[in-house]
Amino acid sequence: MGIDDLCNTGLVLGLGISSSSSTGEYKSKNPAKLHHQLGKIGEPSLTLTLSGTEAFDHNINPVNNLYGQDSGGASSLISNVSVKRERSEMGSEEVEIERVSSRVSDEDDDGSNGRKKLRLTKAQSALLEESFKHHSTLNPKEKQELARELKLRPRQVEVWFQNRRARVANEPSCS
DNA sequence: TGCCTCTTCGCCGTTACATCA
DNA sequence: GTTGATGTAACGGCGAAGAGG
Known part of the structure; x- marks a missing residue:
C-alpha cells in the first residue's frame, strides 16, 4: 500500500493533546519515557473517524473474524504470553482478557500452540499509517x-x- | 543523598505465519 | 500440489529511565 492509496481511504484522523501543558517540554529524551510522562501530564486525545467506509465489519478479513472481536477490542484467540504488558496497562480489563485467552488456548482444537498470524485490513492499516504520520x-x-x-x-x-x-529505519531515505 | 528494586517503555534480532510466483 | 521468496505480525531479551522505599 502506498501513500496514494491512503488518500483514497476517506479516513479522517485527529490527534491532539488537550492538556494545559503548552510548553511541549518533557523531562525525558527517551520517547518511551516522554510518552509515559505525557500520559501523566496531559490528557492526549485521539479522534479517529471512518468517513468513507462503514464499520470495519464489512472489511474484516477472515483472520480477524477468526480472532473474534469483543466490544473492548480484545481478541479472544491470543497467545498466553502476549498479555504480559497489557495486564499492567489496563488493569482489570486486561486481567479479563488474559483469563479468556488462556481458556481459548486450552481449547485450541488442533492442539498446537503456534501463533496465528493476524492480517490487518486495509482500513486498519490505513488508520495506523495515518496515525504514524502524526506520531511515530x-x-x-x-x-x-x-x-x-x-x-x-x-x-x-x-x-x-x-x-x-x-x-522506516531500514528504508533508504528518499529525499 | 545515594542505592536498590520494580515498572514501563522502545529497540533489536529473530521467529513464524500468510501469500504469491 | 509443492517449493522458495517475501512481507510482516508477533515474540523474547535487553537497556534506559522514572518512581518509590
Whole structure:
C-alpha cells in the first residue's frame, strides 16, 4: 500500500493533546519515557473517524473474524504470553482478557500452540499509517484509543508501531 | 543523598505465519 | 500440489529511565 492509496481511504484522523501543558517540554529524551510522562501530564486525545467506509465489519478479513472481536477490542484467540504488558496497562480489563485467552488456548482444537498470524485490513492499516504520520510513537492513551477504534489489542497496535519504525529505519531515505 | 528494586517503555534480532510466483 | 521468496505480525531479551522505599 502506498501513500496514494491512503488518500483514497476517506479516513479522517485527529490527534491532539488537550492538556494545559503548552510548553511541549518533557523531562525525558527517551520517547518511551516522554510518552509515559505525557500520559501523566496531559490528557492526549485521539479522534479517529471512518468517513468513507462503514464499520470495519464489512472489511474484516477472515483472520480477524477468526480472532473474534469483543466490544473492548480484545481478541479472544491470543497467545498466553502476549498479555504480559497489557495486564499492567489496563488493569482489570486486561486481567479479563488474559483469563479468556488462556481458556481459548486450552481449547485450541488442533492442539498446537503456534501463533496465528493476524492480517490487518486495509482500513486498519490505513488508520495506523495515518496515525504514524502524526506520531511515530504512541503514548498509552493514544494506544488505547487506537486499539479500541481498530478493534485490536493495545499490544497489537504497539507491535505495529514498533515494526513500522523498524521499517522506516531500514528504508533508504528518499529525499 | 545515594542505592536498590520494580515498572514501563522502545529497540533489536529473530521467529513464524500468510501469500504469491 | 509443492517449493522458495517475501512481507510482516508477533515474540523474547535487553537497556534506559522514572518512581518509590
